[in-house]
């Protein structure tokens with residue numbers, strides 16, 4: 177009898193997608209050692225595999241041209257150059273002729289020697305990085321030798337559902353949302369960066385399924401239900417029909433929300449709020465405007481650094497910020513200074529090996545240690561403020577001393593810019609993220625020093641509950657509705673207001689339907705979220721009364737568990 181399989185995971189990005197599975201899993205490249213007799217034929221296999229690899233890279237480069245910049249495209253040229261290296265080819269040839277080794281063994285041995293040699297050049301970071309390139313190229317050549325296909329996200333040119341053990345932010349940045357109809361991973365939590373990117377790209381997604389890579393086979397149809405976290409592998413026709421209907425109902429709801437695009441962000445009783453967009457690159461501004469965002473509440477500037485192969489210069493950064501702020505047409509753009517480290521490393525900026533990178537040398541901690549690098553970003557931002565309202569926000573601030581040090585460096589950067597452009601930067605608002613528990617508790621002292629707070633609940637919850645945000649095994653501890661957490665959030669909002677600072681939120685909780693009435697009841701001013709969630713939130717906000725929301729907060733804070741709060745909110749909202 178026909179049996180589809182349902183794999184359950186964490187719903188990470190709304191929507192429903194159906195397409196054949198594209199496994200982002202490396203093929204098995206192991207081989208048996210053997211002696212060959214016809215060494216000339218064996219070397220001819222190597223030549224063919226290398227030639228095929230070059231042709232594939234040329235095609236991938238050609239296809240990616242419209243989406244990637246010159247620097248990213250140059251990586252393909254570097255890989256082609258390695259495949260044409262006469263020294264490497266002659267060593268492979270010698271090994272086959274002299275030792276009668278198989279093509280697989282010779283390629284494996286020689287490329288491993290090359291990459292080990294490069295990796296050992298500890299005084300030359302550039303050459304060390306090339307070691308990874310040689311490994312990458314060797315993998316392609318080996319798969320061609322063995323007639324196995326290598327996954328290649330940038331080259332996908334037909335509808336697929338991506339199935340992977342784990343997806344990195346750099347994988348998502350190569351995805352073309354036109355073809356990627358959904359994604360399902362074994363690992364990851366709702367606030368992992370891959371999940372956040374899938375929402376930005378509007379790709380229905382399920383993370384933390386634990387078993388999708390063992391259940392789904394290459395090419396098998398997969399339904400991704402990003403609304404409730406079910407992946408249906410090899411569905412029946414009836415199931416496909418059922419989900420097509422569900423997708424149509426979701427689209428109808430979306431069409432209803434779309435009517436809110438020019439509406440103000442107001443509660444039922446007429447209180448004004450702001451609903452802003454979280455963006456990763458200046459290109460996302462277009463979508464933010466199309467979704468009617470009141471501004472950008474979080475520009476994750478580190479993605480600018482991550483998509484480059486070198487440290488972006490002041491001029492390069494200035495151009496990017498200018499595009500973003502000009503694109504928002506007078507609406508404010510909050511740029512968070514670089515939040516590198518944790519799960520967002522930079523290839524060209526070696527960071528120390530750390531046991532706990534999320535608790536380590538990251539974000540503002542790096543910037544305060546390397547003020548010249550920090551100032552380059554700040555000068556670019558101040559200069560871009562000529563083209564629209566830019567606000568600057570510091571990530572991961574724990575103490576008042578850190579905040580003051582960051583502001584001091586900002587003042588120095590401003591003085592440098594003002595030597596050429598007097599008064600530029602005088603209107604730039606300065607804020608900080610609240611994502612370290614100590615900062616949340618100490619919000620009154622910090623609020624005196626800033627124009628605004630933005631609560632980063634992704635990290636705040638991770639640190640508050642001591643539960644890695646990307647680890648599905650502890651995802652039950654992602655509890656935005658936990659009353660103890662809610663009381664801390666309320667304290668942060670109240671502290672901001674006591675000191676005339678604005679209270680914003682840019683963590684994923686800001687777009688959470690069940691959290692919305694609670695946050696409105698606490699008086700949160702700005703809600704910054706994936707652009708895809710803006711209209712749904714605005715629609716829901718227009719139906720909520722702030723006095724009733726405030727009563728809901730009082731009642732919720734008297735409860736003891738997240739489950740009890742969830743039940744209470746659902747009852748008040750008349751949800752099942």
Ligand SMILES: C=C(OP(=O)(O)O)C(=O)O
Pocket residue numbers: 474476515611631632633634635636682683684
């Ligand atoms: C918005 C946040 O920043 P990021 O998700 O980039 O860490 C957060 O921590 O909530």
Ligand SMILES: [Mg+2]
Pocket residue numbers: 611632634635
């Ligand atoms: Mg954060």
